[in-house]
Amino acid sequence: MTILNVLRYPDERLRTVAAEVTDINDDTRKIITDMFATMYEENGVGLAATQVNIHQRIVVIDVSEDKENPLVFINPVITAQNDELMINEEGCLSVPGCYAKVDRHTQVTVSAFDQDGKPFSLDADELLAICVQHELDHLKGVLFVDYLSPLKRQRIKTKFEKEAKANARVY
Numbered sequence: 071m072t073i074l075n076v077l078r079y080p081d082e083r084l085r086t087v088a089a090e091v092t093d094i095n096d097d098t099r100k101i102i103t104d105m106f107a108t109m110y111e112e113n114g115v116g117l118a119a120t121q122v123n124i125h126q127r128i129v130v131i132d133v134s135e136d137k138e139n140p141l142v143f144i145n146p147v148i149t150a151q152n153d154e155l156m157i158n159e160e161g162c163l164s165v166p167g168c169y170a171k172v173d174r175h176t177q178v179t180v181s182a183f184d185q186d187g188k189p190f191s192l193d194a195d196e197l198l199a200i201c202v203q204h205e206l207d208h209l210k211g212v213l214f215v216d217y218l219s220p221l222k223r224q225r226i227k228t229k230f231e232k233e234a235k236a237n238a239r240v241y
């Protein structure tokens with residue numbers, strides 16, 4: 071089990087569009103194990119492979135209180151969503167310490183494959199629905215800050231660029 075390095079906004083690699091997984095094998099399962107370890111370590115409820123610089127359509131989620139309900143989504147697709155929106159405060163492991171209100175569909179149906187290559191479909195609402203939409207965006211190179219006003223986004227970008235520079239001087 072390896073804790074992977076999480077890319078931080080505004081790293082351009084977060085803009086990579088992930089490729090379909092064509093073969094679900096032991097390498098895929100190793101990635102998934104490492105992604106869960108990384109997500110739990112960082113106290114996140116979801117992680118997309120894009121965030122750990124692996125550009126394959128893989129997402130892991132666990133929105134349970136006790137970190138006991140790990141969900142794996144390989145090649146996930148939202149097949150249905152309702153028209154109703156909810157506004158929620160979101161954060162992201164790639165934009166640490168930043169929280170902002172984002173509109174999301176209150177319910178989505180997602181189809182995907184699990185770690186054994188078995189297809190499944192899941193109806194998600196509440197926190198899980200938000201998380202699914204947030205993580206699937208990552209696979210398209212989209213971040214939640216993209217939904218904010220240009221001014222707000224610029225402020226966040228400047229802050230993170232400054233921090234990246236400061237970190238770069240630490241040896």
Ligand code: NI
Nearest residue numbers: 161162163164
């Ligand atoms: Ni995120």
